[in-house]
Amino acid sequence: xxxxxxxxxxxxxxxxxxxxxxxxxxxxxxxxxxxxxxxxxxxxxxxxxxxxxxxxxxxxxxxxxxxxxxxxxxxxxxxxxxxxxxxxxxxxxxxxxxxxxxxxxxxxxxxxxxxxxxxxxxxxxxxxxxxxxxxxxxxxxxxxxxxxxxxxxxxxxxxxxx
Amino acid sequence: xxxxxxxxxxxxxxxxxxxxxxxxxxxxxxxxxxxxxxxxxxxxxxxxxxxxxxxxxxxxxxxxxxxxxxxxxxxxxxxxxxxxxxxxxxxxxxxxxxxxxxxxxxxxxxxxxxxxxxxxxxxxxxxxxxxxxxxxxxxxxxxxxxxxxxxxxxxxxxxxxxxxxxxxxxxxxxxxxxxxxxxxxxxxxxxxxxxxxxxxxxxxxxxxxxxxxxxxxxxxxxxxxxxxxxxxxxxxxxxxxxxxxxxxxxxxxxxxxxxxxxxxxxxxxxxxxxxxxxxxxxxxxxxxxxxxxxxxxxxxxxxxxxxxxxxxxxxxxxxxxxxxxxxxxxxxxxxxxxxxxxxxxxxxxxxxxxxxxxxxxxxxxxxxxxxxxxxxxxxxxxxxxxxxxxxxxxxxxxxxxxxxxxxxxxxxxxxxxxxxxxxxxxxxxxxxxxxxxxxxxxxxxxxxxxxxxxxxxxxxxxxxxxxxxxxxxxxxxxxxxxxxx
Numbered sequence: 001x002x003x004x005x006x007x008x009x010x011x012x013x014x015x016x017x018x019x020x021x022x023x024x025x026x027x028x029x030x031x032x033x034x035x036x037x038x039x040x041x042x043x044x045x046x047x048x049x050x051x052x053x054x055x056x057x058x059x060x061x062x063x064x065x066x067x068x069x070x071x072x073x074x075x076x077x078x079x080x081x082x083x084x085x086x087x088x089x090x091x092x093x094x095x096x097x098x099x100x101x102x103x104x105x106x107x108x109x110x111x112x113x114x115x116x117x118x119x120x121x122x123x124x125x126x127x128x129x130x131x132x133x134x135x136x137x138x139x140x141x142x143x144x145x146x147x148x149x150x151x152x153x154x155x156x157x158x159x160x161x162x
Numbered sequence: 163x164x165x166x167x168x169x170x171x172x173x174x175x176x177x178x179x180x181x182x183x184x185x186x187x188x189x190x191x192x193x194x195x196x197x198x199x200x201x202x203x204x205x206x207x208x209x210x211x212x213x214x215x216x217x218x219x220x221x222x223x224x225x226x227x228x229x230x231x232x233x234x235x236x237x238x239x240x241x242x243x244x245x246x247x248x249x250x251x252x253x254x255x256x257x258x259x260x261x262x263x264x265x266x267x268x269x270x271x272x273x274x275x276x277x278x279x280x281x282x283x284x285x286x287x288x289x290x291x292x293x294x295x296x297x298x299x300x301x302x303x304x305x306x307x308x309x310x311x312x313x314x315x316x317x318x319x320x321x322x323x324x325x326x327x328x329x330x331x332x333x334x335x336x337x338x339x340x341x342x343x344x345x346x347x348x349x350x351x352x353x354x355x356x357x358x359x360x361x362x363x364x365x366x367x368x369x370x371x372x373x374x375x376x377x378x379x380x381x382x383x384x385x386x387x388x389x390x391x392x393x394x395x396x397x398x399x400x401x402x403x404x405x406x407x408x409x410x411x412x413x414x415x416x417x418x419x420x421x422x423x424x425x426x427x428x429x430x431x432x433x434x435x436x437x438x439x440x441x442x443x444x445x446x447x448x449x450x451x452x453x454x455x456x457x458x459x460x461x462x463x464x465x466x467x468x469x470x471x472x473x474x475x476x477x478x479x480x481x482x483x484x485x486x487x488x489x490x491x492x493x494x495x496x497x498x499x500x501x502x503x504x505x506x507x508x509x510x511x512x513x514x515x516x517x518x519x520x521x522x523x524x525x526x527x528x529x530x531x532x533x534x535x536x537x538x539x540x541x542x543x544x545x546x547x548x549x550x551x552x553x554x555x556x557x558x559x560x561x562x563x564x565x566x567x568x569x570x571x572x573x574x575x576x577x578x579x580x581x582x583x584x585x586x587x588x589x590x591x592x593x594x595x596x597x598x599x600x601x602x603x604x605x606x607x608x609x610x611x612x613x614x615x616x617x618x619x620x621x622x623x624x625x626x627x628x629x630x631x632x633x634x635x636x637x638x639x640x641x642x643x644x645x646x647x
Binding site: 134135136137138139140142143144146147149150151153154156157158 | 174181185228229235236238239271274277278281284285288292294296297300301303304307308310311314315317
């Protein structure tokens with residue numbers, strides 16, 4: 001299992017770098033979704049099943065849909081965008097270097113056989129979803145709903161021409 | 163007990179109702195929403211005062227509650243006297259902000275302002291009521307999102323830029339907070355305040371550990387960014403200056419205190435009496451007071467001076483936290499309340515000047531004492547209170563903080579706090595002289611005193627400043643009689 005987790009961590013690192021460094025916003029958004037999927041796998045393996053479900057469905061599903069639809073609404077021509085980023089060429093080697101470092105890290109971890117602290121791993125929870133969300137973390141649920149509402153208001157305030 | 167149950171639930175229900183009403187109402191009826199939200203803010207002030215009375219008569223120190231729709235729900239909120247004082251400040255400052263916004267906010271932005279304000283009030287009420295570190299973080303984020311957008315509602319270039327700076331700084335704070343919380347959770351397996359305080363006092367393995375210390379540093383640094391203490395203060399003056407004045411009232415009056423100082427107080431509660439943390443907070447406090455005051459001396463924009471003054475006053479609150487003990491706690495809470503009142507007064511004065519003179523550049527203002535007597539007098543009283551001149555309210559809170567520092571053996575810091583309050587007087591004297599005193603220039607002869615809601619807010623807040631100042635000996639006597647000090 002450590003092998004899978006370590007490889008997933010490596011992929012997360014690689015796609016995170018792609019998300020930050022890629023010139024195309026669309027590819028960045030897709031790379032970000034992939035980061036979330038690998039994080040979901042790790043969460044699943046670490047027995048946090050509900051967290052994994054939410055990570056994959058919300059962070060890689062919903063958020064990607066929202067960001068891709070936002071990107072499709074931007075008006076700037078693609079060439080103009082690319083021209084804007086042309087002078088960033090001096091950093092061109094950096095992503096490859098970082099990706100290489102990522103692979104190297106995974107390789108080192110795998111060869112050195114570093115153990116995960118299994119004694120600290122939580123027992124699989126017996127709580128049902130409603131117990132976990134409503135009975136024990138009620139305030140968090142309220143908070144999440146209000147954050148979503150506030151985000152909606154923020155978009156309306158900033159982008160709707162009155 | 164039943165009364166307390168209803169009162170405590172209303173603190174959650176009232177802002178939620180406000181948010182729902184504001185999101186459903188049409189633009190043509192926005193004034194109705196304005197009156198409703200003002201009534202709600204005023205009701206919160208009344209409820210907080212009533213709650214304090216209830217706590218006194220029931221003789222309890224805290225009350226936990228939740229919304230028990232099903233049986234097994236845990237109590238997710240906790241009400242304490244300190245949180246009631248915060249709720250009082252939140253209601254008062256929101257009310258003031260609404261009074262100011264009624265005049266200053268452009269008509270097509272009013273509805274957005276109301277919606278975001280109700281979200282902001284929920285966030286602040288939440289922070290004050292929660293009993294779990296992670297929920298606290300969640301509500302800090304609500305405050306963050308609504309304040310970014312409130313700062314940039316007018317969509318000027320400076321507004322958007324300063325909101326972006328705030329956004330970047332806040333993300334940094336969020337990363338630090340979350341990482342710190344993850345470390346704490348790794349060590350203890352829970353983020354409930356009660357549990358953390360208990361385990362820190364009993365288990366040396368948990369409390370004296372490199373990872374625990376690292377998590378303290380991360381959490382405190384994150385909260386210091388939200389407070390605007392000195393190495394992390396760069397976002398604050400820009401945000402205050404470029405936002406609409408009604409938003410500046412909120413930011414300076416309550417947001418930096420609810421999301422910064424109050425959370426810091428709760429977090430330092432957990433860590434207990436770690437000398438290193440208290441010492442570093444005290445050093446940061448003195449630096450914050452000094453640097454904020456120095457910068458305030460060299461600004462030419464009315465609101466920018468007030469913003470740096472807020473930075474400087476945050477230093478006093480940090481000193482109060484570092485002193486610890488019941489005296490430091492009461493001093494800090496009182497300074498939060500006093501600062502909310504007098505800084506709101508000063509920002510309301512800024513709104514009055516902006517409405518009448520249309521500039522806040524203090525070089526272009528002057529000699530307005532005769533033209534705007536109410537604004538000039540209220541500003542003078544607020545600044546005397548800020549500088550800590552007896553018998554105004556600011557004097558008592560600074561006195562308590564300095565006594566607490568003295569008792570905690572931080573004698574040097576107490577002396578520094580005393581000496582540095584001269585700087586407060588200096589920059590406000592400069593402000594007062596440049597804006598209100600001296601000869602009135604030709605082009606300002608025809609200026610009239612501000613009318614309506616802004617004038618009402620100025621007078622109301624000044625009366626509170628004077629009343630709390632004069633009545634404070636009675637509050638002290640009451641605290642002594644009930645055995646708190």
